[in-house]
Amino acid sequence: MAGLIIKDIQKSFGKTKVLHGINMEISDGEFIVIVGPSGCGKSTLLRMIAGLENVTSGEILIDNLNVNNKEPMDRNIAMVFQNYALYPHMSVFKNMAYGLKIAGIPKLEISERVQEAAKMLELGELLERKPRELSGGQRQRVAMGRAIVRKPAVFLFDEPLSNLDAKLRIQMRLEIKSLQQRLGTTSLFVTHDQVEAMTLADRMVVMNEGVAEQIGSPLDVFQKPETIFSAQFIGSPAMNLIKGVTDGQSIKLENGVLLKCVTNFSGEVLAGLRPEDLLPDKKGEIIIQIDMAEPIGASTILHGTLKNSDIKIVSMVQGLVDQKDMQKEMSFSISPEVIHLFNRESGKRIN
């Protein structure tokens, strides 16, 4: 097991720069999730760590050893691919044993280690099957097994759950989490799904267009998003951002509504209001004209417009609200501590 340090990693494909200097320090046994929209450079970063893509500039250290110029085979990592990359002509056993066979490990030990991993992943019955005879979830497990048996220093996962259906995804998510906790192997997991990131990560890296916008625990990122991007990407439905002006203790929203907030900044800002922080309150200052209700089970998402403006705003209320029972207008209040303020130019957090 080992830590992983990434120092100012940059990557260009020809003239296009894809990564603009990523820094992170991952301690031994940590589960880090890199989350960001598709095309932001997550896979590229992961592949550079795996040694499948060369480094334009910067340093990658595994266990304090610079691996920039090392072949994938010499890095002691194991990667799980999005499409699993199982060998179609090999049985489950052979797939899982392949890395060990290459390493010249004695047959008996290979068999033991594969059996052990197979047991852990409940693949015991399937060892003689070919990948095409497995379900998506089982294939996913085999791919995990192939990584586990090598006992690598670092696991790299590239969106390993994105090809599964919703239910299986949740189940495998839990399994990966508990597996990682049991094995204690340093892991780097890439996903575009913020829920996956929130539930899996010890710490997460919010990435946007080749820049790490924020690194922190899921709760940290959720409660104190450092940038507008982070604020809008994490949390569902996404945070409302409304223009306003602060005077050091309160904020006047664009439609004239005055809200108390926590800041000592005076000037033009963007106010971030999470939909679930808007609480229905007969005496609330925020009056919303409801355009549409989206019942999602335990709660209902309300899409509306701020009164006296054309500013769109989304709120979320507990319980099921039917479209026809909807009031045309609802008032909400929000507690001052949960109003996020961002600089309009830089997009950085103010309070």
Place this chain on the structure above:
Amino acid sequence: MKYYDYPKLFVLALPVAIFFVTFFIVPMVQLAIVGASGDSGVSSYFTIVNTPRHFESMLATLLLSIAVTFTALVISTTAGLFLVRNIFPGKEIVLSILTFPLAFPGVVIGFLIIMLAGRQGLIGLVTKALLGEKTVFAYSMLGLFFGYLYFSIPRVILTIMAAAEKLDKSLEEAAKSLGAPPFRIVIDIIIPALKPGLIASGAICFATSMGAFGTAFTLATNIDVLPMTIYTEFTLNANIAGAASLSIVLGLVTWIALFISRSLSGQTIAVSG
């Protein structure tokens, strides 16, 4: 039970049936009868084992075809993979030139081999200048080998390239990250993935080499490959029964090779699906 509309089925199948009977069954049966009609009767089918000349011709043809197939597969796989994997200036031109030999009939290929390795050939001129002795191999089995290779390689390369384009790159990357050195990746991952294509194009290559006539005929009349032997028996020796029986045997061997390859690659296609 499924209900078949027999009258309709019959009408629809009629064109195929007519074609099959007139162009396949009738000549084949006739050939088989002619083959057995000679002085030695049905036993003329054993001429291939009994007559040393025929047996040697059969063996030589088999060996030649196997050698051509194997060499073509090795060269084409390497070249095909290279062409799929690399981008370089002039790649399009190389690709279009590669398919050029496919446009030539056997006669022209024989002619090309003579130009290359014949008595007045390029290789002869060069070796004469360098070693003082002319190397000439156009009129031998070796010349035939190169001729067959020449028209086999494009076919195989095209099949391999089509298969290689469909190769899943992440399989190789997975192997790489699992610690496999390049040669293991080729043996363990790439070759198995290309196997259906290799078997299919190998079979075509083998069948073509077994039956090719034009090139051999152009190079020399004394190259004893089976198609030439059949021709000689038929035209010069007027041994029509012998020629017919050899034809049947040649057809059978080729057909068996194609059949085996079909069932083999069918299996591997299913396996890799």
